[in-house]
Amino acid sequence: MSPLPWPESLTPRHFEAMQCVRDVLFQVGYEEKKLCALLGTKELTTFAERHRKMPLYLQRTRGDTALETLVRLFWLRGSVPSDAVARAVGTELMKDWEQIGLLIQDGDGLRAAVEIQPFGELFIAADWPGKTSQPWQVMGVAPTTRTLADFLIRRPGANALDLGTGSGALALRASRFHEQVSAVDCNSRAVTLAQLNAAMNDVRDIRWKVGDLFEPVTGESFDLIFCNPPFVVAPETALESTHSCQLADQLCQRIVGQAPEFLRPGGYCQVLCNWAQRKGEDWGERLRGWCHEQDCDAWVLHSHSEDAADYAFGRLGEMHDGPETVGRSLDEWMAYYERENIEAVGFGLITLRRGSGEKNWFRCTPILRMPPRAGDEIEREFALVDFLQTVEDDQSLLHARLTISEDVQIQKSLSPAEATREVYLWRDHGFGEKVGLDPKLLEFVKRLHTKRTLRDHLQEFIGTRELPQGRRLQQFLKVIRRLIELGICIPADNFSTQIA
Ligand SMILES: C[S@@+](CC[C@H](N)C(=O)[O-])C[C@H]1O[C@@H](n2cnc3c(N)ncnc32)[C@H](O)[C@@H]1O
Numbered sequence: 001m002s003p004l005p006w007p008e009s010l011t012p013r014h015f016e017a018m019q020c021v022r023d024v025l026f027q028v029g030y031e032e033k034k035l036c037a038l039l040g041t042k043e044l045t046t047f048a049e050r051h052r053k054m055p056l057y058l059q060r061t062r063g064d065t066a067l068e069t070l071v072r073l074f075w076l077r078g079s080v081p082s083d084a085v086a087r088a089v090g091t092e093l094m095k096d097w098e099q100i101g102l103l104i105q106d107g108d109g110l111r112a113a114v115e116i117q118p119f120g121e122l123f124i125a126a127d128w129p130g131k132t133s134q135p136w137q138v139m140g141v142a143p144t145t146r147t148l149a150d151f152l153i154r155r156p157g158a159n160a161l162d163l164g165t166g167s168g169a170l171a172l173r174a175s176r177f178h179e180q181v182s183a184v185d186c187n188s189r190a191v192t193l194a195q196l197n198a199a200m201n202d203v204r205d206i207r208w209k210v211g212d213l214f215e216p217v218t219g220e221s222f223d224l225i226f227c228n229p230p231f232v233v234a235p236e237t238a239l240e241s242t243h244s245c246q247l248a249d250q251l252c253q254r255i256v257g258q259a260p261e262f263l264r265p266g267g268y269c270q271v272l273c274n275w276a277q278r279k280g281e282d283w284g285e286r287l288r289g290w291c292h293e294q295d296c297d298a299w300v301l302h303s304h305s306e307d308a309a310d311y312a313f314g315r316l317g318e319m320h321d322g323p324e325t326v327g328r329s330l331d332e333w334m335a336y337y338e339r340e341n342i343e344a345v346g347f348g349l350i351t352l353r354r355g356s357g358e359k360n361w362f363r364c365t366p367i368l369r370m371p372p373r374a375g376d377e378i379e380r381e382f383a384l385v386d387f388l389q390t391v392e393d394d395q396s397l398l399h400a401r402l403t404i405s406e407d408v409q410i411q412k413s414l415s416p417a418e419a420t421r422e423v424y425l426w427r428d429h430g431f432g433e434k435v436g437l438d439p440k441l442l443e444f445v446k447r448l449h450t451k452r453t454l455r456d457h458l459q460e461f462i463g464t465r466e467l468p469q470g471r472r473l474q475q476f477l478k479v480i481r482r483l484i485e486l487g488i489c490i491p492a493d494n495f496s497t498q499i500a
Pocket residue numbers: 138139140141142144145148163164165166167168169170184185186187190211212213228229230231240241242
């Protein structure tokens with residue numbers, strides 16, 4: 001059965017009913033942890049995974065508790081006997097939900113017209129994914145939704161824009177941290193479902209707009225723009241919610257290119273991206289080119305890259321069920337990559353910050369681990385690069401007062417033979433990059449004092465001997481700069497972004 005486009009339009013009755021849905025879900029404990037415990041999974045899985053393990057999950061939810069019934073209904077797309085639904089939510093509500101179209105007769109049982117997924121404290125309704133996707137289909141909370149939610153910079157009082165809002169999950173999440181939120185999607189059904197979700201979660205003040213990218217917000221500017229675009233680099237154009245329908249990664253490039261015009265000075269734009277990596281081409285330089293000539297600082301956080309065949313196979317596995325269908329499409333995808341000279345696809349987050357018109361910078365660094373508050377960490381690292389620009393000449397750096405970040409971890413050499421070689425430093429709240437240091441230098445860094453300049457500290461550390469000069473000084477300062485870049489050493493003054 002293909003998913004029904006419910007609701008076609010919204011009436012006050014839909015809003016009232018969705019508030020009751022929320023109350024019921026809340027009362028029965030329809031939350032991430034409890035669903036995972038019930039299903040025996042570590043996290044809420046994608047629909048493809050749910051579909052694959054459906055018999056197991058139906059077995060695990062075969063009991064008669066209200067939670068099990070609602071999980072079968074809204075998470076497993078099960079047909080549930082009416083009397084079980086009536087026991088779970090009460091006859092009156094069941095009839096009400098049937099009348100508005102949320103529940104549909106299916107033989108002796110009832111099915112839900114949409115899936116409902118817990119997302120932190122929110123409940124998010126979206127379309128059931130089908131074997132063949134429809135252009136109107138609205139994606140539910142996906143792993144990418146969760147990833148971007150973790151990356152989001154939080155700015156109380158800010159005016160934020162969710163570009164390509166889909167189910168509205170991120171806009172609803174952002175409304176908890178930002179004063180004003182606008183959300184745009186080119187799919188009018190997405191905006192309908194997002195409004196329904198706003199009602200279900202009792203969020204009233206988001207501005208919802210239908211249109212192409214920035215067109216509905218022409219002339220406006222924002223402190224934060226975030227976007228989880230349909231970034232899959234694929235030849236097919238059918239699945240609009242995840243595929244760009246544009247050559248390779250042109251949609252991501254277009255978003256990155258247009259966003260600065262809609263940012264206030266100091267405002268951020270965060271775009272989750274997949275980018276094509278072509279044979280013989282430096283993809284970092286290509287991404288630099290996307291950000292080039294914008295009055296913006298740009299930071300690419302590179303999660304990983306996948307070889308073209310692995311990438312295609314992985315994405316196809318999320319869409320089709322049978323190996324034959326996957327095999328046919330895989331040939332088509334690989335032919336497309338050949339034509340486009342694409343050998344791999346990169347995954348990551350591009351964060352732009354609108355600058356002051358002075359010298360802008362571009363960085364590309366790996367994500368080796370995801371920190372607990374990635375959004376705060378991103379803001380912190382932008383502040384550190386700003387600081388580094390103020391101490392570009394050596395004398396300024398020597399006159400800076402630095403301290404060691406409170407979350408620094410130190411890994412000593414493992415064997416006695418290595419004991420005099422390097423120790424490794426990294427930060428608990430960082431993206432996992434380590435730096436190797438000479439143990440003597442570690443002692444120096446550990447003793448940095450907020451009240452002394454780097455120069456005074458160096459003088460005291462080496463005693464009566466003269467300060468290093470020339471190449472030795474350069475090398476020392478290079479290491480210090482790297483430690484600042486990684487947030488291991490931080491300026492002692494005016495460094496407002498503290499570790500959460
Ligand atoms: C991958 S989904 C993300 C949905 C949601 N933000 C999330 O993270 O769960 C991408 C969304 O972008 C929308 N979209 C695609 N192209 C667009 C365009 N040119 N303008 C506005 N929205 C677009 C799609 O309709 C879809 O809802």
